[in-house]
Amino acid sequence: MAESKAVGDFGLIGLAVMGQNLILNAADHGFHVIAFNRTVSKVDHFLENEAKGKSISGAHSIKEFCEKLKTPRRIMLLVKAGSAVDDFINSLLPFLEKGDIIIDGGNSHFPDSNRRTKELSEKGIRFVGAGVSGGEEGARYGPSIMPGGNEEAWPYIKDIFQSIAAKSDGEACCDWVGDEGAGHFVKMVHNGIEYGDMQLICEAYDIMKRGLGLTNSEIGDVFTKWNTGVLDSFLIEITRDIMKYNDPDDGKPLVEKILDSAGQKGTGKWTAINALDLGMPVTLIGEAVFARCLSSLKGERTRAATILEGPEIPEFTGDKQAAIDDLEQALYASKIISYAQGFMLIREAAKQYSWKLNNPAIALMWRGGCIIRSVFLADITNAYRAEPELENLLFNDFFKKAIQKAQPGWRRAIVRGIEMGIPTPAFSTALSFYDGYRTKDLPANLLQAQRDYFGAHTFHVKPECASKNLPEGKDIHINWTGRGGNVSASTYLA
Numbered sequence: 001m002a003e004s005k006a007v008g009d010f011g012l013i014g015l016a017v018m019g020q021n022l023i024l025n026a027a028d029h030g031f032h033v034i035a036f037n038r039t040v041s042k043v044d045h046f047l048e049n050e051a052k053g054k055s056i057s058g059a060h061s062i063k064e065f066c067e068k069l070k071t072p073r074r075i076m077l078l079v080k081a082g083s084a085v086d087d088f089i090n091s092l093l094p095f096l097e098k099g100d101i102i103i104d105g106g107n108s109h110f111p112d113s114n115r116r117t118k119e120l121s122e123k124g125i126r127f128v129g130a131g132v133s134g135g136e137e138g139a140r141y142g143p144s145i146m147p148g149g150n151e152e153a154w155p156y157i158k159d160i161f162q163s164i165a166a167k168s169d170g171e172a173c174c175d176w177v178g179d180e181g182a183g184h185f186v187k188m189v190h191n192g193i194e195y196g197d198m199q200l201i202c203e204a205y206d207i208m209k210r211g212l213g214l215t216n217s218e219i220g221d222v223f224t225k226w227n228t229g230v231l232d233s234f235l236i237e238i239t240r241d242i243m244k245y246n247d248p249d250d251g252k253p254l255v256e257k258i259l260d261s262a263g264q265k266g267t268g269k270w271t272a273i274n275a276l277d278l279g280m281p282v283t284l285i286g287e288a289v290f291a292r293c294l295s296s297l298k299g300e301r302t303r304a305a306t307i308l309e310g311p312e313i314p315e316f317t318g319d320k321q322a323a324i325d326d327l328e329q330a331l332y333a334s335k336i337i338s339y340a341q342g343f344m345l346i347r348e349a350a351k352q353y354s355w356k357l358n359n360p361a362i363a364l365m366w367r368g369g370c371i372i373r374s375v376f377l378a379d380i381t382n383a384y385r386a387e388p389e390l391e392n393l394l395f396n397d398f399f400k401k402a403i404q405k406a407q408p409g410w411r412r413a414i415v416r417g418i419e420m421g422i423p424t425p426a427f428s429t430a431l432s433f434y435d436g437y438r439t440k441d442l443p444a445n446l447l448q449a450q451r452d453y454f455g456a457h458t459f460h461v462k463p464e465c466a467s468k469n470l471p472e473g474k475d476i477h478i479n480w481t482g483r484g485g486n487v488s489a490s491t492y493l494a
Contacts (some may be wrong), residue, residue: 112125284337326413
């Protein structure tokens with residue numbers, strides 16, 4: 001290939017807004033970028049307008065695109081997840097050399113990144129699946145980037161990624177995550193936590209609006225105050241702005257005109273499904289997904305509102321500020337639970353998929369640039385830096401004390417919602433998880449007895465209750481009715 005054509009430090013395929021903004025970001029940081037798009041007219045339009053005067057060149061074919069890149073080529077795909085990624089990879093391969101790097105920066109499902117890492121490694125190509133969060137603005141001025149895959153690629157892409165990434169306390173919100181699809185897995189969990197955070201905020205809003213009778217402007221004031229404390233975050237900030245925004249046509253709150261039927265793109269669902277597959281109780285994200293599903297049943301809910309009865313919400317006559325303070329504690333404690341569950345899932349995935357994950361870096365990568373960025377994540381970063389193999393976030397002294405302090409208000413807020421008939425699925429499941437997690441003996445002993453009764457599924461006995469007829473560590477089946485044998489007779493199964 002003609003080496004004289006090779007001027008590009010970095011190549012990017014996909015000129016939707018995210019792709020354009022990442023290219024401009026990289027050019028601003030001193031990298032010469034080669035741009036390509038399947039519809040090549042977009043390349044020319046981009047070069048003549050947004051990219052004019054910057055260190056950005058275009059290509060009108062895959063062959064030309066590859067020829068313009070220095071080796072090892074660093075190529076990022078920002079195209080729709082699924083077959084489009086595989087199609088572009090296949091079109092690139094004839095023009096690549098061993099050691100070149102392909103980066104998938106879309107919202108791909110992590111099993112696809114597992115497969116692509118292995119398949120391309122066999123061809124001598126280094127594959128990276130990189131989760132990118134922060135939306136259009138993040139892409140332009142600093143996203144959170146979560147790369148994983150073939151670790152041999154990291155030294156070659158580190159300079160670009162850490163230059164264009166958001167910064168938090170001077171540190172880049174980008175580091176190597178782990179093997180194969182680990183980068184996209186962590187991005188998936190990030191999006192699941194995002195679902196949970198948004199649902200929690202919506203439940204707090206609902207209680208303030210319907211339960212406490214606050215106006216939208218007053219609710220906006222509450223979020224403004226919350227954004228100066230432990231809840232300081234991007235999502236609280238934008239919620240404040242939403243509550244303060246009025247329709248220019250009539251001066252009424254625009255949020256109240258929006259149909260209450262939530263959409264979703266699937267990453268929250270992927271997180272919930274993976275949690276079930278791995279047997280991890282990631283209950284808050286699951287409830288957040290189901291809350292969106294329930295919201296989509298708008299027609300049924302409208303009919304149910306005229307048929308099904310519940311408590312009438314009376315005019316609130318208590319201490320509003322105390323109730324608001326309880327909600328703040330409920331939101332903070334539930335948020336801690338959500339992140340604890342997310343890291344439980346990440347920890348289990350590392351075991352199941354034999355990944356070596358960079359836990360302290362994961363929390364750092366979420367501190368800036370991404371949708372769930374918050375001051376709260378600095379405390380998580382500190383917890384995992386102090387103890388990289390921390391079994392559970394709740395075992396860290398900081399979070400243990402925070403939960404303990406928040407408990408009274410957390411419980412009062414949920415009770416208030418229940419008494420008023422205002423649904424709090426995320427608040428409630430967070431507290432139920434906490435109470436279940438701290439309980440030494442759960443009623444699953446009865447559940448195991450039921451399973452053995454109707455299906456001979458067997459059970460184990462508690463070590464302190466072991467006996468000759470009920471030995472410890474054995475699979476035991478009992479004839480519970482006594483028919484056809486002694487009720488205490490047991491069968492030990494290998």
